Every structure is written in structure tokens, then in C-alpha cells.
Amino acid sequence: MPEIAEVEHARRECHRHCLQRKIQTVETVSDDLVFVNMAHDDFGKALKGRTLVDTKRWGKYFVLLFDQGPHVVAHFGMTGDLKFKHKQKPDQEWPPRFWKTIITFENTATEEPLVVAYCDPRRLGRLRLIAGDPLLCEPISKLGFDPLHNLPDLDDFTTRVGKRAVPIKALLLDQAFSAGVGNWIADEILYHSRLHPAQYSNSLTREECETLRHQMEKVCRIAVEAEADESLLPEDWLMTYRWNKGKGKGAGVLPNGHKLAFEQVGGRTSAFAPALQKLRGSRTTKKTTTRKRRFDDDNKVTVKVEDTDKKTRQTRTTVTKGTKKANDKVSVKAIKTESMDPIPRRTSSRITRSTNSLA
Numbered sequence: 001m002p003e004i005a006e007v008e009h010a011r012r013e014c015h016r017h018c019l020q021r022k023i024q025t026v027e028t029v030s031d032d033l034v035f036v037n038m039a040h041d042d043f044g045k046a047l048k049g050r051t052l053v054d055t056k057r058w059g060k061y062f063v064l065l066f067d068q069g070p071h072v073v074a075h076f077g078m079t080g081d082l083k084f085k086h087k088q089k090p091d092q093e094w095p096p097r098f099w100k101t102i103i104t105f106e107n108t109a110t111e112e113p114l115v116v117a118y119c120d121p122r123r124l125g126r127l128r129l130i131a132g133d134p135l136l137c138e139p140i141s142k143l144g145f146d147p148l149h150n151l152p153d154l155d156d157f158t159t160r161v162g163k164r165a166v167p168i169k170a171l172l173l174d175q176a177f178s179a180g181v182g183n184w185i186a187d188e189i190l191y192h193s194r195l196h197p198a199q200y201s202n203s204l205t206r207e208e209c210e211t212l213r214h215q216m217e218k219v220c221r222i223a224v225e226a227e228a229d230e231s232l233l234p235e236d237w238l239m240t241y242r243w244n245k246g247k248g249k250g251a252g253v254l255p256n257g258h259k260l261a262f263e264q265v266g267g268r269t270s271a272f273a274p275a276l277q278k279l280r281g282s283r284t285t286k287k288t289t290t291r292k293r294r295f296d297d298d299n300k301v302t303v304k305v306e307d308t309d310k311k312t313r314q315t316r317t318t319v320t321k322g323t324k325k326a327n328d329k330v331s332v333k334a335i336k337t338e339s340m341d342p343i344p345r346r347t348s349s350r351i352t353r354s355t356n357s358l359a
Helices: 004-018 040-047 154-162 168-173 183-193 206-225
Strands: 023-028 052-058 061-066 071-075 081-084 099-105 114-119 126-130 261-265 268-272 289-295 300-307 313-319 334-336
Touching: 004 052, 004 061, 004 081, 004 114, 004 206, 023 040, 040 099, 040 126, 154 206, 168 183, 168 268, 183 206, 183 268
Parallel strands: none
Antiparallel strands: 023 099, 052 061, 061 071, 071 126, 081 114, 099 114, 261 268, 289 300, 300 313
16 A cells, blocks of 8 residues: 555655646546546546646645646555656556546656556545645545654654554554554554554553654655665665565565564554564453443333443343433343343433443
């Protein structure tokens, strides 16, 4: 999946080759997923004749700013990419497979017309037209900080990390927390921070948060400067050795002699060095219980207990004292395990109570 480095490379390519050029033609193919809230041909009509004046990036989004709106906000999804015609090899076909739009920029005094294609085999990428400032509008406005644009200071960063109770790998992948960090970047940050990917964020010390913050900026900066070219990355990075779960270069052993391990964390395969990234404490948070009660016509209340760790379910049947009021306390007379049958009617307006309120 394209991450901060790959997206920054695409932005720089547009900036290097397309800046101050006017769009001559725009070709599109019908795709209701890729073209967001517009017909594909409307995308072309809106851009024809516009001149590219600047490019921006925030997280995994890159922005094309024109002399007048609307502007383009693009996301690559899982497999999106830009292909420039003048960089294609002689044996490569044009137009490329899975293209969604092909934009031709007018020639200049010294250069021929420039042609670029946006391609996406899996159709998870997105193209949007934004009338206002793209950095202040959705979807970019909903993202978290960008590690290279507005990394929070240490105090703020430590607070943000500590108030969440999730594996630190999952937190880094959350685009509402840090925009642009993806799977391999997150693993690289955690490796150099010597943090296990399953370590819970609210268990990190201030010193660990300081190291994490430093490595987040450093890893993203080096990856971006290399423009995601693996051959330009440091030799001691995981990136070169992680592919195919360690069956490629190095056979799962890093230059320092430490072996790689692979584990599912945050829904993604995580590469780490167990000897250097040790997990402290439990992998799970404290068990919590949710109780809901519903009244039927016979003044009986059914209490549904859900255990968030073991996923157990119990039905408790009891009889209330007096009338059915929202503030009545429940006295539990009998407990039995059974299937949850739907209750036809609820007369109490309050159905959720904490464990302590059920006496």
C-alpha cells in the first residue's frame, strides 16, 4: 500500500514535470468508486484549460492546486499509482492497464506535451474535486497530524499516546492519529524505538514516547527523501528484509544478527525483532462488562451481560419491586444461561446501566 514516502514521490513527480503547465485534454473511464461524488466525464470538464500552480501532500493524500478551482485531492488506496508516458520503457504498453484518467499537459517552448495516467487495479483509490482550500476541507481536515508537517511537541504527543488503550502499532496506523504512517513505516518506527508492536499505548513511559516521537519524524523524513526507493534506504532498516515474511534477503536475519518475527497486530502483519522489542505486561486491556435491561409486560426485566474479552452472554431474569420506573433498582432473584430472545416491547426509557448500579 502506498504510504507517506510513495505519495510524496508522486507529488514531487507532478511538481517536477507538470508545474506551470496548462491541461490540454483529460480522458476518463467510468468508475463510480474512484471518482467521488461526480460523473467521470465531469472530472475532465472541470480540469480542462486549468494551469497547475502548486502541489501539496498531507498524510497519504496529495493535492494538485490550479490557477482556479476546483482542485484535485487524490488518494492511491491499496494499489494506485501515477505513470508518466515519457518514463515508460519501449516494451511497456500505453495507455497502461487499469487507467482511470489520463491528463495531457500542453507543451512548453522546450518540451513536448506531457502525459500522465492515474492507475488503480483494485479500485480503492479516490479522486475528488474540492472547490475550497483542500487542506481545510474533508477528507484531509479529518486526519491527524502529519509527522513531517506538524508533529506535536513532546508533552502533547505523550498525552495523545497515553489517552488511548490500544496496541501501539494500531495507534500508529490510525490516520486520525498520525496521517501518512502505514504498515512498513510503522514497523520501522517501532523497531528503531525498540517497542513491541503489541505494547499498549497507555503503558508507554514519557521516555519511550520521546524516543517514539523522534523515530517517527526520522523514519518518515529518511523514507521521503529516498522517495520510497528501497535501494536508498539505510542497510540496517527492516524494509529490505521483511518481505515474504523473512524468506527473501537475509532469510529473516538482520545485519546485526537478530532474527525477525511476524505477528498480526492491528489487523496487519507486523515485522519486529523479539530480542530487541520486548513486550511488557499483558497483551489485553482490563475486562469490561456491559449490562442492558429491558422490561416486558409482566414487570420482568431481562439483563443482558456481555463480556468484551470472552464474548460470553448471559440472560438474567428477575422481578422488579413496585412500578416500572426509570430509576427503579433491580433486585436479581435468579440467574440462568440461555439464548437471548427478542423482547417485544420496552416501556423503560433507560436501558443501559453500569455494573455498580445493578444492586
